[in-house]
Amino acid sequence: xxxxxxYITCIFSYKAARAETMACMKLGSKSDAFQRQGQAxxxxxxxxxxxxxxxxxxxxHLHKFPLLSRSGVMERMIAEAAKDGDxxxxxxxxxxPGGDKTFELVAKFCYSVKLELTASxxxxxxxxxxxxxMTEEYGEGNLISQTETFFNQVVLKSWKDSIKALHSCDEVLxxxxxxxxxxxxxxxxxMRASTDPNLFGWxxxxxxxxxxxxxxxxxxNGISTGARPKHTSSDWWYEDASMLSFPLxxxxxxVMDSRGIREDIIAGSLTYYTRKYLPGLKRRRGGxxxxxxxxxxxxxxxxxxxEEQKNLLEEIQELLRMQKxxxxxxxxxxxxxxxxxxxxxxxxxxxxxxxxxxxxxQAALEDLVMPxxxxxxxxxxxxxxxxxxxxxxxxxxxxxxxxxxxxxxxxDDGNLIGSPQSITPMTAVAKLIDGYLAEVAPDxxxxxxxxxxxxxxxxxxxxxxxxxxxxxxxIYLKHHPWLAETERENLCRLLDxxxxxxxxxxxxxxxxxxxxRIIVQVLFFEQLQLRTSVAGCFLVSDNLDGGSRQxxxxxxxxxxxxxxxxxxxxxWATAVRENQVLKVGMDSMRMRVCELExxxxxxxxxxxxxxxxxxxxxxASNGGGSKTWENVSKKLGFGFKLKSHxxxxxxxxxxxxxxxxxxxxxxxxxxxxxxxKHKKASSISSER
Numbered sequence: 001x002x003x004x005x006x007y008i009t010c011i012f013s014y015k016a017a018r019a020e021t022m023a024c025m026k027l028g029s030k031s032d033a034f035q036r037q038g039q040a041x042x043x044x045x046x047x048x049x050x051x052x053x054x055x056x057x058x059x060x061h062l063h064k065f066p067l068l069s070r071s072g073v074m075e076r077m078i079a080e081a082a083k084d085g086d087x088x089x090x091x092x093x094x095x096x097p098g099g100d101k102t103f104e105l106v107a108k109f110c111y112s113v114k115l116e117l118t119a120s121x122x123x124x125x126x127x128x129x130x131x132x133x134m135t136e137e138y139g140e141g142n143l144i145s146q147t148e149t150f151f152n153q154v155v156l157k158s159w160k161d162s163i164k165a166l167h168s169c170d171e172v173l174x175x176x177x178x179x180x181x182x183x184x185x186x187x188x189x190x191m192r193a194s195t196d197p198n199l200f201g202w203x204x205x206x207x208x209x210x211x212x213x214x215x216x217x218x219x220x221n222g223i224s225t226g227a228r229p230k231h232t233s234s235d236w237w238y239e240d241a242s243m244l245s246f247p248l249x250x251x252x253x254x255v256m257d258s259r260g261i262r263e264d265i266i267a268g269s270l271t272y273y274t275r276k277y278l279p280g281l282k283r284r285r286g287g288x289x290x291x292x293x294x295x296x297x298x299x300x301x302x303x304x305x306x307e308e309q310k311n312l313l314e315e316i317q318e319l320l321r322m323q324k325x326x327x328x329x330x331x332x333x334x335x336x337x338x339x340x341x342x343x344x345x346x347x348x349x350x351x352x353x354x355x356x357x358x359x360x361x362q363a364a365l366e367d368l369v370m371p372x373x374x375x376x377x378x379x380x381x382x383x384x385x386x387x388x389x390x391x392x393x394x395x396x397x398x399x400x401x402x403x404x405x406x407x408x409x410x411x412d413d414g415n416l417i418g419s420p421q422s423i424t425p426m427t428a429v430a431k432l433i434d435g436y437l438a439e440v441a442p443d444x445x446x447x448x449x450x451x452x453x454x455x456x457x458x459x460x461x462x463x464x465x466x467x468x469x470x471x472x473x474x475i476y477l478k479h480h481p482w483l484a485e486t487e488r489e490n491l492c493r494l495l496d497x498x499x500x501x502x503x504x505x506x507x508x509x510x511x512x513x514x515x516x517r518i519i520v521q522v523l524f525f526e527q528l529q530l531r532t533s534v535a536g537c538f539l540v541s542d543n544l545d546g547g548s549r550q551x552x553x554x555x556x557x558x559x560x561x562x563x564x565x566x567x568x569x570x571x572w573a574t575a576v577r578e579n580q581v582l583k584v585g586m587d588s589m590r591m592r593v594c595e596l597e598x599x600x601x602x603x604x605x606x607x608x609x610x611x612x613x614x615x616x617x618x619x620a621s622n623g624g625g626s627k628t629w630e631n632v633s634k635k636l637g638f639g640f641k642l643k644s645h646x647x648x649x650x651x652x653x654x655x656x657x658x659x660x661x662x663x664x665x666x667x668x669x670x671x672x673x674x675x676x677k678h679k680k681a682s683s684i685s686s687e688r
Contacts, residue, residue: 033113034104041104043111051078053107054092058100064089066110070142072133097131097172098124106132109143117150119161123168126151127175151181156188163189163240166252170245182248190255193237234265238272246312249273253319267326274316274331278309280338281331310342317348324359332356333367336385340373353385357392361425365435381440383450386433390457393429426462433458434468441475448487451476455494466499470508477513489515497521502529509599520603527596534589 035042041060043049049061068075074091081089096103102124109115117125129143136142155161166185169176176182241249257266275281304312313335320327336352356363368389372382437455440446455469463469473491477483483491492515500508505526508514514522 033111034108041107043107045111050089051081052090053103054090055096055100055103056094058103060103060107062107066112067107070110070134070138072135072138074132075138095131097127097175102128106134106143117147119155119158119164120168122147122151122155123165123176123181124172126179126181127172130175130179151184156184159189159192159237159240162192163243166248167243167245170248173247182251186248186252186255189237189241189252190259190261193241193256194259194261234262235268235272238269241269242273242276246273246277246315250315250319263321263323264326267320270316270319271327271331274312274335277304277312278338280341281334306342309338310344313339313342314344314348317351320355322355322358325362327355329356329359329363330367333363333370337370340382353388354392357389358396360389360393360432361428363432365432365439368432368436369439378447379440379445379450380443381446383440383446383454386436387450387454387457390429390433390454394457394459397426426459427464430458430462431468434463434472437472438468438475441472442479444479446476448480448483448491452491452494460496463496463499465501465504466496467501467504470495470500470504474511474513481513485515488513489517492518497525500525502526505529523596523600523603527593527600530589530593530596534593 033044035044039058041058043062045063047063049063051062051064051067053060053062053067064078068078077091078089081091093103102121105115105121105125106128125143126147129147134143136145151165155165162185166182166189169182169185173182241252244252253266253269317335317339332352332355336349336356339349339352368386370382370385372379374382433454437451441451455472473495476491477488495518497505497508497518500522505522508522509519509526511519
């Protein structure tokens with residue numbers, strides 16, 4: 001009796017399965033084969049469902065036979081549920097790749113509903129088919145083979161489709177890695193990114209550009225127009241790659257780097273990605289960074305939490321190579337500022353400071369003026385960070401050939417001797433630091449040791465002029481009037497009065513904030529400089545006078561013989577104009593020298609009075625006063641220049657003497673000419 005009942009049950013099951021199959025065949029490509037009602041999907045076959053599949057929060061009311069005929073996992077689960085004797089079994093699938101949306105597509109495939117494979121869903125379907133064991137054993141042309149064929153023949157041959165497929169790997173990364181889907185997408189993208197699109201414009205370039213013929217001309221409706229496509233820059237893939245999550249983006253960049261893509265292109269993609277996902281880096285910057293591959297992305301990425309932003313910043317910093325010039329200094333400065341806001345690791349901050357120090361000569365003043373993010377808030381600006389950045393630059397320049405520590409770089413009588421390649425960056429950094437000191441000097445909380453240490457860190461030979469340093473010191477003294485006289489003198493010892501320009505010397509001589517010692521030094525060297533300049537101008541004037549006499553005596557002779565009279569007249573006019581300009585300059589210099597001599601004589605008298613009072617009423621003779629002046633000048637540090645001062649005076653006297661002799665010679669010549677004319681006139685009258 002029992003075998004008979006089992007036989008009857010099998011017959012009814014076969015008929016039911018056949019009826020379900022016929023119903024599914026009738027569905028064909030109908031898109032309305034499934035209907036959703038709330039959190040449930042129903043199959044509109046006309047037959048009551050005999051199985052409920054729950055995937056997440058969604059339930060699917062389906063039929064057993066279409067499912068078990070395509071999936072090995074569904075066959076086993078239905079068989080286990082049938083042992084309980086329930087007519088309508090319930091199956092739960094909690095770990096299906098892609099969730100309920102993917103199972104909806106799988107169910108439609110099992111019911112032979114026409115399924116559209118795309119680059120966005122093929123990865124989910126491939127992983128779900130592998131999970132459900134939808135192999136060829138359960139039907140020819142099953143889901144695994146169809147998705148595998150579409151992925152290899154369609155997706156991997158397109159840049160856009162590969163990007164979409166790789167982006168979809170995030171949610172099913174474990175399954176995608178096991179099936180080598182992620183690796184295949186990355187390899188395809190790296191291969192296409194490493195290929196120059198301008199060399200292979202057809203069919204490699206497909207990121208939004210016009211269709212091209214094999215000859216390279218633009219196609220319109222399949223017809224060659226003869227127009228050449230626009231040149232494609234090397235950053236064409238930055239925006240597409242920035243859509244990936246950072247783990248996938250990092251793997252893509254690593255593979256691209258191993259394939260030999262240029263380092264500047266890799267660095268550009270990293271800066272693009274960082275600016276897209278770190279809000280603090282999105283502010284527009286001027287200069288070369290606002291154009292080309294370093295421009296700020298227009299699209300906004302996913303909003304990251306502060307912890308995620310900090311992790312991203314630290315990871316990007318490690319990926320960037322420690323090489324000068326790959327990334328603009330502004331980018332590293334912005335990263336350093338955000339790293340301090342996000343409280344990144346000390347190693348990250350130290351590495352960023354080192355990167356900035358390597359290319360400090362390429363920085364601008366606005367880059368260094370960073371606010372202090374310290375809890376103590378001792379100063380308004382982060383002077384300590386700038387000090388460390390400068391130390392890194394000096395250390396790097398010492399290591400490089402021809403740098404600071406190179407024996408070829410030295411100073412000889414104020415003239416720079418060394419490699420121009422090393423002097424130019426150091427000079428730029430010296431000017432930058434002087435400007436930074438002037439910018440932070442008004443901060444009343446800035447302590448003198450910090451200010452003095454930063455100013456003294458720049459080598460002496462790096463400053464061609466000390467005008468910038470003088471300006472910074474003057475501003476600091478103005479905003480720190482409580483400094484003692486000894487502190488002022490120690491700070492002003494950083495100045496080299498011989499490197500001050502004439503304008504700076506004029507300002508310093510009238511600056512009441514400077515110590516008396518510095519003012520005297522400035523006046524002395526200014527007078528010495530002016531005397532030397534005046535003496536040089538006299539010598540130049542004599543040379544020009546001699547040249548003009550030669551032009552008057554022989555210029556027109558040469559013109560008559562060689563046909564160059566016009567050239568001789570032009571040279572004479574030029575010499576006369578230059579001589580007039582020099583005379584005007586000498587007159588102004590003479591007036592300035594007289595003023596300085598008066599000031600020096602007044603200061604000398606005051607110093608002699610001070611010397612008399614300190615000696616307790618000593619003699620006031622001229623000999624004692626001169627000794628006092630010599631002693632004071634030695635103490636002030638410029639006694640060794642007195643000989644040159646005397647030489648300049650003697651030279652000026654000799655120059656004036658020679659000028660007087662020239663005047664006498666001219667007068668004698670005039671007298672001789674007059675006598676000659678008188679003799680000629682008398683002879684003519686006698687002949688008549």
